[in-house]
Amino acid sequence: MQFMLLFSRQGKLRLQKWYVPLSDKEKKKITRELVQTVLARKPKMCSFLEWRDLKVVYKRYASLYFCCAIENQDNELITLEIIHRYVELLDKYFGSVCELDIIFNFEKAYFILDEFLLGGEAQDTSKKNVLKAIEQADLLAEENRPRQFFFSLLS
């Protein structure tokens, strides 16, 4: 996978993960063009399109578009499953995830994505393992958080 974009139906970017090195300007250009192209697609059309020299796989979940650019030798159908798996992870984590969750907790969405994919490939195919890892990491983060006044008495 070269990159993944999440955007709303109005074209607002909610998450962008790039696995190839590009300048900020290039990223903005690609994002703008691709978002436009995908938003212009009609509901009856298939989830794949050729864009520049890449294959783009996209799927809409409620008000959010999940859009991945994959290479020519990658399997489009399994990419749909990858997207679905990510959505399931978000759903489990946030409890019936909606766009607002992603907006207000975007950093968590990134953490979950980074626990699921690395360099554009799936690290773990077990939902349970990914969620467990996030959970543990969250706990670790909790321990760091400046505690309430009375805790500090104990440290």
Added chain:
Amino acid sequence: MPAPIRLRELIRTIRTARTQAEEREMIQKECAAIRSSFREEDNTYRCRNVAKLLYMHMLGYPAHFGQLECLKLIASQKFTDKRIGYLGAMLLLDERQDVHLLMTNCIKNDLNHSTQYVQGLALCTLGCMGSSEMCRDLAGEVEKLLKTSNSYLRKKAALCAVHVIRKVPELMEMFLPATKNLLSEKNHGVLHTSVVLLTEMCERSPDMLLHFRKLVPQLVRILKNLIMSGYSPEHDVSGISDPFLQVRILRLLRILGRSDDDSSEAMNDILAQVATNTETSKNVGNAILYETVLTIMDIKSESGLRVLAINILGRFLLNNDKNIRYVALTSLLKTVQTDHNAVQRHRSTIVDCLKDLDVSIKRRAMELSFALVNGNNIRGMMKELLYFLDSCDPEFKADCASGVFLAAEKYAPSKRWHIDTIMRVLTTAGSYVRDDSVPNLIQLITNSVEMHAYTVQRLYKALLDDISQQPLVQVSSWCIGEYGDLLVSGQCEEEEPIQDEVLDVLEGLLVSNLSTPVTRGYSLTAIMKLSTRFSSINRIKKVVSIYGSSIDVELQQRAVEYNALFKKYDHMRFNLHVLYDLVSLLFQANDLLDLLGGNDVVPVIQTTLPTKPASAGGELLDLLGDLSLSGRTTVNGLKIEFTFERANPNPNIAVITIHATNTTEADMTEFVFQAAVPKVITLGMSLSHRAPATPVAGRAQCALTKVARYSVSSGTLVRLASGLDVRCVKKQCGWLGCVSEDA
């Protein structure tokens, strides 16, 4: 200074902005606050501030001033800091800036951290955006982690290694030892990432490929276990066990089995098993089948397996899910060359996909349909494709029209069918055909001698209906000019028009707003040609003289030339015109010089040298009548070929090479070449090397490279008339021709 506002607070505030300007103001205010906070080197709130900066960056605002802060966060001991710091690095830093190198040491330390989640962060960042320098420095650490027994780290190290190899391919070797027992892992995460790593190595290095071929049995075993094993809740997706791993293994098998008989043999059974046993009701099963098909088609599989694969694709074509149909068409397009017959069996389904609503599916179906056309199915296929051409979106029309022309040319069952097909394309998609189709079509029509009457009648009728599609109008005008006599003479099946009606139509084209200048040129020429076929010469003369003062310069020049023909060279009019536009069309077709004819016609240039007196029985062969567009003609054994090309280096010079071949047994002498050109054109003629009056031996290729050079300023249209007089003298009982030239 009050504590900086929390992230969620900021997000909420920004979302209340009602205009872009309002939002920008809020952002600027917050950025200023963040900047001063950074300046104060505040450790407590750095994390919060960077997080806010990342949010604003996602909205599209500049955030580069936070780059160094990310580095500070990464260096911090707090996990929350590191988490946001690494995220910030991945979002804000880019390998083209040297700043990113400052991360290297931190990452190195974190790769050796006591907490695996910190190590994980470092591996993730390195594997996502590590530059070549960073990868070089840290490859050793990654390799170490690849050998750890901690599966959480091992799986991440494998993918990180993939990235390192992509950035610095020379480092691939160092990871080889660590791959030794990767596949013996039970952990699916490690297995999956290991297969990805092995795939990357095999794709990049033929040596690695050879080395890893021995893993085929092990991979087959793992795949088999996945399929045969019972329900495993942890890896189950819609009843299928770890489809992600299955797909990756199939892909690796594809690479290993490619061009290797033994490996292909070893995986034959498992591929057949996967192909037949995988559940097809959901996307996930089809994803596996898709990968299986790709593998079967790429390795050296036996024919039974290949047919199985194509049949799977055929079933895909009937699937309700358009994604599946799309994938099937793409795959079939790849295999249509190698497994043509098998794909043919699914032709009707493919043709049905032409009616699909999805643009990508339609396009693929169209490409595939053209690939499947052959002599047997041409009639049926063309019907479908023409129907498609009628109804498809404009973006397809040009390609479809070209495809139809090509297919018709290759497989037309009859000339009449061919002409009909072309007519259909011109009338339904006439404005979309490519520019070079017009001369090609004219040539086709010229060659179909027996169809001339039919063709001109149909084209005339088409013109009556619609004069807006320029290619159609151009071809029609040309035909009418050429075969107008057939049109009015009652040779056609239907009621023939009278001469005046035909001239009405052609004149209508001249005045119509819909006609382009090129079209007007065609119609004027056609009218002119009809002067030798029709009796209403006066009317034609009038039209021609009217256009002698046309605003359109090109039209004007043509008209004036034609006028001159009427006045001075009436006797030649019959012959010249034929060559006039044949050559002009040749010029157009070859996209040569676009030259304008001159104001006057120069008398024929005599270029004969004194020759041997012709013995009795010599005859003048008039070769004017029969030159075809390909510039080739054979009369009485003398084969003449015209070739036209632009001179190098001066593109304003056209080099017309005339190659004459004596195909008879007898010798030929007295070959005289004459050429007439408008004054504006400078004609230089030269004979390549033949001495005059030397007989051309029978069956000898005459090296008569007649080079006629024409220089005119570019941007104008030229017409040239040339005539060949060949004096063939019979010697004994044969013919003698004498070649004589002027330099």
